[in-house]
Amino acid sequence: MILKKDLQEVFANYGFDASSYVNIKQIKIGHINSTYTLYFDQGSSVKRYLLQEINTHVFKNPIQLMENIEKITTFLSEKVRLSGAKNYENLSLRVIHTLDHHSYMISSKNHFFRVYNFIENAKTYQKTNDLKLFYNAGKTIGTFQNMLSDFDASQLHETIPNFHNTPYRFQTFLKVLKENPCDRAKDCEEEIQFVLHLKDFTPVITSLIEQKLIPIKVTHNDTKLNNIMFDCETKEGLCLVDLDTVMPGTILYDFGDAIRSGCNRADEDEKNLEKVRFSVDLFKAFSEGYLSSVASSITECEVNHLVDSAILMTFECGMRFLTDYLDGDHYFKTKYDNHNLVRCRTQFHLVKQMIEQKDVLEEIVQEAYKKERNWK
Structure with a gap:
């Protein structure tokens, strides 16, 4: 599970409102990165974000990795936005930037984090015959x-x-x-x-x-x-x-x-x-x-x-x-x-x-x- 100090630093770097923070849950699908859902109370709704700690033992150059992802997600997000699709926000991952406009942050413990938009009303399948x-x-x-x-x-x-x-x-x-x-x-x-x-x-x-x-x-x-x-x-x-x-x-x-x-x-x-x-x-x-x-x-x-x-x-x-x-x-x-x-x-x-x-x-x-x- 994520360290309390790391989570505090994530909130500070991304400008998340700690007073509206509700919960964090680990998503245990996947074997490489550690993935979590962050929950924030917005009054009539709950806002969710996807937080990931990148496994730098597997991905030796996470900065280059994030440069690739940022270029691709920015390109795709703009295309789906211009398409006029009603649910365009769900049609591409988007990298959430830190307050100083980076696509990632490195904690004082040298842990490498990124945050994505949460794809709502969606699920994955491990296998299908459908x-x-x-x-x-x-x-x-x-x-x-x-x-x-x-x-x-x-x-x-x-x-x-x-x-x-x-x-x-x-x-x-x-x-x-x-x-x-x-x-x-x-x-x-x-x-x-x-x-x-x-x-x-x-x-x-x-x-x-x-x-x-x-x-x-x-x-x-x-x-x-x-x-x-x-x-x-x-x-x-x-x-x-x-x-x-x-x-x-x-x-x-x-x-x-x-x-x-x-x-x-x-x-x-x-x-x-x-x-x-x-x-x-x-x-x-x-x-x-x-x-x-x-x-x-x-x-x-x-x-x-x-x-x-x-x-x-x-x-x-x-x-x-x-x-x-x-x-x-x-x-x-x-x-x-x-x-x-x-x-x-x-x-x-x-x-x-x-x-x-x-x-x-x-x-x-x-x-x-x-x-x-x-x-x-």
Whole structure:
């Protein structure tokens, strides 16, 4: 829980009225930053703010991180304001500034804080089989990318270098495999061979970037379902949150990661692989929602590699789980000895299913794109 002295300093830096302060509650979703809701009595209503302490052990340069977030949220907030939407204040996160106009504050205990507007009448979902909800998820991510399609991504810092550089991740895997520091390679020979078999697939996106066949745009880089705020009543998507990994990249990463995390019918660490099923129906719903929002700014080359991105992001995630398992479980939190290996097997099982159904998935994407572009 937040230190009393830190909270007092937050109030002083942001000019919050201590006399109207009602309560603070910790939000325990999320594993990196510490997040709280602040409540203030406004007479006939309660005003809420989102307070976060940034984990500077994970995010080594929080100032650059906040520079990225401030640029993106300012740009998006102005766009939704000009759109004339009735609930425009709920359609984008906004950074609340300190009295001296900073997007963050550092307490006397050297703790790094920021404050956002609170998205009212909204909720998140950890998982869903609701096709309409997942359609709305795709639509929201597509809207985020479409609104930022004319933002100059070169203005942003690359806060986590090589985050989705799959060939780089592959080389890291090879290094750890060669060293085999925990003598675990003998327990996962099938998974190791699966990674080696897909070696030539690893640069499928980075090669497009290097050849300048796809543009560099703003990417969220963590498009899990629980990073989307939905209207509590209509289930319409409102906005994306958790913007700490916003960086320059390709929008293919965001599409792929959303499919990876959202189209698995089972849990990420399901031991029984018979329960791990890739849902074509959810893929179709998401793709249609996504392309309904982004069709006017996405390029044909990007469209033609959406399915590849879903396969690649799932493969990359599984490879990272496998690498961490071989290395002794230093990166991902685990609950038991072979937890990362179980996670890896789940991802690779999804990859195999996507590859088997790739022609079907490609047809879904092309039909949805043609519909939005009014092609016949």
